[in-house]
Amino acid sequence: MAAYTDMEHIRFVLHEMLQASTLCEFERYKDYDKEAFDILIDSTKDYADKFMYPLLKEMDEQPAHYKDGKIIVHPAVGKFMKYCGENGSIGSTFDYEHGGMQLPHTVYSAVSHIVQAANNALPGYTGLTQGAADLLVTYASPELIEKYVPKMMKGEWGGTMCLTEPQAGSSLSDITTTAYPQEDGSYKIKGQKIFISGGDHEYADNIVHLLIGRIEGAPAGTKGISLFVVPKKRINEDGSLESNDVITAGDFQKMGQRGYCTTHLVFGENDDCRAWLVGAENRGLKNMFQMMNGARIDVGLTAASVASAAYHASLQYAKERPQGRRIQAGGVKNTNQEQTTIINHPDVRRMLHLQEAVTEACISLLLTASNYQDRAHFGPEEERQKYHELLELITPIAKTYPSEMGRVSVSNGLQVLGGYGFCQDFPLEQYYRDIRIMALYEGTTGIQSLDLLGRKVIMNNGSAMKHLTKEFISTIKEATSFDDLKPYAEQLKSASKELASTTQHLLTFAMQGDHERYIADATVYMEMMSNIVIAWQWLKMATIAKTALVSGNTIQSTSFYERKVHTMKFYFKYELPKIAACKHTLHSEDNLTIPEANQVAFS
Numbered sequence: 266m267a268a269y270t271d272m273e274h275i276r277f278v279l280h281e282m283l284q285a286s287t288l289c290e291f292e293r294y295k296d297y298d299k300e301a302f303d304i305l306i307d308s309t310k311d312y313a314d315k316f317m318y319p320l321l322k323e324m325d326e327q328p329a330h331y332k333d334g335k336i337i338v339h340p341a342v343g344k345f346m347k348y349c350g351e352n353g354s355i356g357s358t359f360d361y362e363h364g365g366m367q368l369p370h371t372v373y374s375a376v377s378h379i380v381q382a383a384n385n386a387l388p389g390y391t392g393l394t395q396g397a398a399d400l401l402v403t404y405a406s407p408e409l410i411e412k413y414v415p416k417m418m419k420g421e422w423g424g425t426m427c428l429t430e431p432q433a434g435s436s437l438s439d440i441t442t443t444a445y446p447q448e449d450g451s452y453k454i455k456g457q458k459i460f461i462s463g464g465d466h467e468y469a470d471n472i473v474h475l476l477i478g479r480i481e482g483a484p485a486g487t488k489g490i491s492l493f494v495v496p497k498k499r500i501n502e503d504g505s506l507e508s509n510d511v512i513t514a515g516d517f518q519k520m521g522q523r524g525y526c527t528t529h530l531v532f533g534e535n536d537d538c539r540a541w542l543v544g545a546e547n548r549g550l551k552n553m554f555q556m557m558n559g560a561r562i563d564v565g566l567t568a569a570s571v572a573s574a575a576y577h578a579s580l581q582y583a584k585e586r587p588q589g590r591r592i593q594a595g596g597v598k599n600t601n602q603e604q605t606t607i608i609n610h611p612d613v614r615r616m617l618h619l620q621e622a623v624t625e626a627c628i629s630l631l632l633t634a635s636n637y638q639d640r641a642h643f644g645p646e647e648e649r650q651k652y653h654e655l656l657e658l659i660t661p662i663a664k665t666y667p668s669e670m671g672r673v674s675v676s677n678g679l680q681v682l683g684g685y686g687f688c689q690d691f692p693l694e695q696y697y698r699d700i701r702i703m704a705l706y707e708g709t710t711g712i713q714s715l716d717l718l719g720r721k722v723i724m725n726n727g728s729a730m731k732h733l734t735k736e737f738i739s740t741i742k743e744a745t746s747f748d749d750l751k752p753y754a755e756q757l758k759s760a761s762k763e764l765a766s767t768t769q770h771l772l773t774f775a776m777q778g779d780h781e782r783y784i785a786d787a788t789v790y791m792e793m794m795s796n797i798v799i800a801w802q803w804l805k806m807a808t809i810a811k812t813a814l815v816s817g818n819t820i821q822s823t824s825f826y827e828r829k830v831h832t833m834k835f836y837f838k839y840e841l842p843k844i845a846a847c848k849h850t851l852h853s854e855d856n857l858t859i860p861e862a863n864q865v866a867f868s
């Protein structure tokens with residue numbers, strides 16, 4: 266079986282970078298220790314090897330589809346939901362009182378990475394069920410929690426996130442699905458939702474939709490959006506189920522993630538679709554953000570995981586494929602010599618290094634985000650606000666960088682295979698198709714970038730940015746204690762200053778009231794800032810590796826740590842300098858994309 270992740274890297278991030286066992290000092294996680302975390306990730310890998318990875322291609326070849334009013338999915342979906350329900354993993358991070366395991370998010374993300382890398386079509390079914398149940402636990406009444414959550418945790422019922430409508434994708438303020446109050450306190454729902462992942466299938470007895478809509482007469486825009494629970498089947502007093510007028514109208518046929526159904530749902534076609542309010546009226550979008558933020562981290566993690574699987578497949582191929590000869594001194598090739606394997610060509614090594622650099626830093630960034638989540642909720646009181654702000658700031662980057670650069674890295678991986686990369690005999694073409702969705706759903710790259718520059722960078726007077734800058738400074742200081750890391754620490758220091766001055770430059774547009782100009786190149790800003798954040802992750806990894814090498818206090822092989830330093834150098838040589846181009850664009854006086862100033866364009 267081909268490798269799809271590197272367990273040594275996961276352990277390095279978990280134990281050496283993030284010191285995951287220190288989380289066990291928090292009251293919430295006191296029942297865990299390092300050994301328990303290791304057993305969990307090893308057993309997950311074993312299951313993913315045996316059950317998930319072997320089905321990756323088959324699920325792509327037998328896509329989810331609509332037939333006779335039903336969504337047909339691969340039978341593995343049923344087995345996976347049952348397995349996750351029985352072993353408690355749907356409720357991994359939930360409170361004990363709700364039947365959960367109180368597992369740290371940091372460790373849960375490591376587990377999620379392994380399963381996503383093995384097979385990115387399956388975990389979405391349980392992931393959305395978990396997100397929907399989590400939303401109920403946080404905002405719903407005890408009666409609603411009691412009614413829905415236990416079955417969802419057991420994997421008997423699925424869960425979804427119903428936001429998108431045909432006329433309202435990025436702009437959720439334009440949703441029109443309407444809720445009509447009923448005398449018994451419930452609501453009748455009318456509307457359509459499209460692109461709903463895991464929206465219907467035969468392996469769940471019921472599907473619990475967490476849906477946003479407007480109560481009749483509610484204010485326009487986001488201030489009039491409420492959150493509802495809308496089951497596919499209503500639950501009668503005696504526990505039996507009856508249809509709730511949720512009609513499945515179709516399944517979108519996609520270029521990738523074909524094993525994961527994407528449904529079109531019609532609510533209340535026969536005026537008989539009942540819903541119950543979750544949380545306060547008109548607070549729906551704010552509450553839904555809990556699920557959306559979690560899903561953004563999940564999407565980033567999935568992208569990192571697909572990129573990881575692609576990297577390992579390319580690496581294996583490059584080690585086995587003989588082609589061409591090395592160039593000898595004087596620029597000659599000796600054709601009498603046997604062909605070399607392609608891993609010896611510098612250009613192939615460059616592509617593999619790019620994959621490695623992107624993949625490993627993405628995994629460390631995503632686990633860091635989850636670590637912030639643990640610390641923001643359960644860490645020492647006085648630190649919670651800081652980690653909360655760091656998580657808020659880092660979320661759009663943790664979603665976007667793996668989605669965008671993960672795709673670039675998979676493309677490089679496909680290139681490593683030459684023509685075979687384009688063919689179905691190898692998994693690269695599937696990974697390339699599968700990863701493409703990541704930059705689209707859960708808020709496109711454009712929308713994430715608006716969130717980063719338009720909200721997160723300036724929130725609380727730039728307080729989150731100040732925290733992040735302090736994190737950079739702390740890593741730079743530690744790296745500076747090693748002579749050979751000093752030049753890289755200097756590079757990160759100056760990149761961080763460039764980011765600060767670029768942010769200030771853009772803010773002058775906002776201060777002059779020209780908000781559209783301030784935000785017009787938010788995606789370029791995202792590219793610049795993400796690149797610096799990833800450089801920070803690499804410098805951090807290299808410093809930890811160097812500390813282990815110098816002290817001799819090594820958990821992994823010496824070459825493992827040396828590789829980390831080497832890959833950091835690759836990132837600083839090939840990727841970090843790209844921020845200069847972003848800076849140039851962001852400081853340019855030319856205003857070329859705002860319609861009024863450029864009527865000649867696209868005329």
Ligand SMILES: Cc1cc2nc3c(=O)[nH]c(=O)nc-3n(C[C@H](O)[C@H](O)[C@H](O)COP(=O)(O)OP(=O)(O)OC[C@H]3O[C@@H](n4cnc5c(N)ncnc54)[C@H](O)[C@@H]3O)c2cc1C
Nearest residue numbers: 426427428429434435460461462527706707708709711712
């Ligand atoms: C496979 C799949 C699964 C999905 N799963 C779910 C799900 O489970 N639940 C759910 O609710 N939705 C789901 N979605 C919907 C998904 O979140 C939306 O497709 C996405 O938010 C984009 O909306 P849209 O497709 O309407 O594109 P649009 O909003 O029309 O965007 C088109 C383009 O315009 C850009 N754009 C739009 N507005 C702006 C702006 N103000 N400023 C700058 N650029 C802008 C976008 O960045 C994009 O490039 C899924 C979609 C797919 C394809």
